[in-house]
Amino acid sequence: MYDLIIIGGSAAGCSAAIYAARRNLNFLLITADWGGEVARSGWVCNYLGFDRISGFELANIFKKQAIENKSKICENTTVEKINIINNIFEIIEKSDTEPKKWQAKSIILATGSQPRKLNLPGENELRGKGVSYCSTCDGPLYRNKRVIVIGGGNAGMESALMLKDICEKVYLIEVTDVLRGEKIYMEKIAKEKKIVLMLKTKPLKIIGENKVESIEVEINNKKQTIKTDGIFIHVGTVPNSDMAPKEIAKDKFGYISTNKLCETNLPGFYAVGDVADLPFKQISIAVGQGTTALLSVAKYLESK
Ligand SMILES: Cc1cc2nc3c(=O)[nH]c(=O)nc-3n(C[C@H](O)[C@H](O)[C@H](O)COP(=O)(O)OP(=O)(O)OC[C@H]3O[C@@H](n4cnc5c(N)ncnc54)[C@H](O)[C@@H]3O)c2cc1C
Structure with missing residues (x-):
């Protein structure tokens, strides 16, 4: 023993x-x-x-x-x-x-x-090539770039607020019609011009050859592609x-x-x-x- x-x-x-x-x-x-x-x-x-x-x-x-x-x-x-x-x-x-x-x-x-996965097509293949689950760690790699944060909870909001100081533009995607978390984050997000909040937006697939190039989402039953350099997934x-x-x-x-x-x-x-x-x-x-x-x-x- x-x-x-x-x-x-x-x-x-x-x-x-x-x-x-x-x-x-x-x-x-x-x-x-x-x-x-x-x-x-x-x-x-x-x-x-x-x-x-x-x-x-x-x-x-x-x-x-x-x-x-x-x-x-x-x-x-x-x-x-x-x-x-x-x-x-x-x-x-x-x-x-x-x-x-x-x-x-x-x-x-x-x-x-x-990290909890979304299991989107392309997610696993492009992990470390534009798909990240840690903004504190990988955020600085996206200086002046355009990124997407998935997840409208505290982690997603915190991530978006951190990334807006580094990146050119941050899209914050949430599948439901509300952000869930601390009010102070929601207020900051609402005021922040560099963060584009996209509620009722369902991520469908991550697209890219050797690195992330875009994401396909569904909004009001319509598919749309958003160009991006990085995708940060914060869904727990x-x-x-x-x-x-x-x-x-x-x-x-x-x-x-x-x-x-x-x-x-x-x-x-x-x-x-x-x-x-x-x-x-x-x-x-x-x-x-x-x-x-x-x-x-x-x-x-x-x-x-
Ligand atoms: C994408 C990403 C980037 C990150 N970047 C940074 C960074 O830049 N700086 C930083 O400080 N932190 C970073 N982190 C966080 C950091 O990786 C973790 O905090 C750290 O790894 C935690 O260490 P740990 O030993 O607790 O667990 P882990 O590193 O997860 O290790 C767990 C160990 O347990 C073993 N194990 C699991 N289950 C079993 C089992 N059933 N039987 C036997 N063995 C098992 C695994 O094989 C592994 O060896 C990052 C995290 C991610 C996901």
């Missing part, structure tokens, strides 16, 4: 692994891939220590550091379920054949989240938290409820980074949370 199993091999999980290795804990890191959303982040220009680095390269550095610190690793492995049996965690692999099982006294869940995120024990507390969106020590309602079970109920999702935050959780785990194990 392990003292600790870390699930997730990206910012939060690798950070926890480096600290666990340096504390000589008997631990295992299980991960489906290396780098998760970091590896898919395009250019990262806001992570301390690097002026500009590709997310893929940064993810490789995280992996290298975790391996060089002699972490015990089980890669290319997806966890399907975590059960609690007599205060011990049982981790079960997702497998069509005989699934592997492990046991641990404590868990750090660092499985991240994924989905946490990768289904495998957590059924007893765990989550918020209404499925993010795992945590306190500032990254503890959950289950003793010995910690959740960090994008899978936790944090207000902000960034690499530096996930890295810091991995550290916090590991230090909390070390205290927890000492107290046993």
Whole structure:
């Protein structure tokens, strides 16, 4: 049995692994891939220590550091379920054949989240080539360009307000007839000349050869094509938290409820980074949370 199993091999999980290795804990890191959303982040220009680095390269550095610190690793492995049996965690692999099982006294869940997709034709193919789910990260790439934001909630409105300072023009598309969110954002949007609000507009498909060129939408039952350089989709995120024990507390969106020590309602079970109920999702935050959780785990194990 392990003292600790870390699930997730990206910012939060690798950070926890480096600290666990340096504390000589008997631990295992299980991960489906290396780098998760970091590896898919395009250019990262806001992570301390690097002026500009590709997310893929940064993810490789995280992996290298975790391996060089002699972490015990089980890669290319997806966890399907975590059960609690007599205060011990049982981790079960997702497998069509005989699934592997492990046991641990404590868990750090660092499985991240994924952007909710619209599943439009062209969306997946042009992701990272004009289709983005993160305006904070990719907005600066569209200086003086024309962009579209899809989603009339707080995230979409925030994104449009941020992008209007960078881009030539921002179209904010919402499928219903109202924006949903904070009044202050709605008032700002209404006053802002660079933002064109398009309500009752249904996105149909994203068009482009090697990069986004336009989007087809439906307005009043009529199809229309809008030329654009970038499309920012903000229709929510989905946490990768289904495998957590059924007893765990989550918020209404499925993010795992945590306190500032990254503890959950289950003793010995910690959740960090994008899978936790944090207000902000960034690499530096996930890295810091991995550290916090590991230090909390070390205290927890000492107290046993
Ligand atoms: C397009 C885009 C651009 C971004 N740009 C930036 C940026 O410029 N700067 C910035 O700070 N942030 C950026 N972000 C946000 C940043 O990527 C996340 O905050 C960060 O990746 C969170 O790290 P994490 O370790 O919590 O999760 P993730 O990076 O999502 O990693 C999750 C890990 O868990 C593993 N995993 C998931 N499920 C399972 C399972 N069932 N079993 C085993 N392993 C599993 C995955 O394989 C992966 O290794 C961007 C996000 C996106 C989507």
